[in-house]
Amino acid sequence: MRLIGLDFETANNTFGSICAAGCAILEDGEVVEKREWLIRPHRRVDRMHGACFAVHGISWYDLRDVPEFPAVWPVLRRMLTSGGVVVAHNTAFDLTHLKGVLEIYGLASVEFDYVCSLRVSRELLPDLESHSLDAVAAHFGHKFHHHDALEDAIACATIIRHLGIPENSIRRFDYCSASI
Secondary structure (H helix, E strand, O other): OEEEEEEEEEOOOOOOOEEEEEEEEEEOOEEEEEEEEEOOOOHHHOOOOHHHHHHHOOOHHHHOOOOOHHHHHHHHHHHHOOOOEEEEOOHHHHHHHHHHHHHHHOOOOEEEEEEEHHHHHHHHOOOOOOOOHHHHHHHOOOOOOOOOHHHHHHHHHHHHHHHOOOOOOOEEEEEOOOOO
């Protein structure tokens, strides 16, 4: 099974304020491709919120010389649409930010199948005390540095590798650019 883990860290709560992205492709549980980027948010959404910094430790200073999202999008888009299922923990967060950044820059349309590892873990592991990414990963013995975009992406895909994908859990992300 080909799983594509995805995770974003954000500068603030404004949709599209992505400041880090991680993406990892797992085939039969092995990482076959992985990428991680620091991303300078668009100037309309670039203020760094202290609460976000407290979570991921990325500061405006870290972002001052890195590219904006359009520079990383061709590679990230290729990975997300490379076949398989995209996995994120709390897809409502990650995919809303993806939609937001695509809209900010007017980037091309994209579609892919996805599954939410948070939703699946709640369904299949109802007795876990917590369904946070780190708690569910620990349940399977997966150790990682939480709130590092790449490590979170790998953890999401690893969780789904262990749990599988329940029937009717796959959804479709379908962003249609207004410019096309």
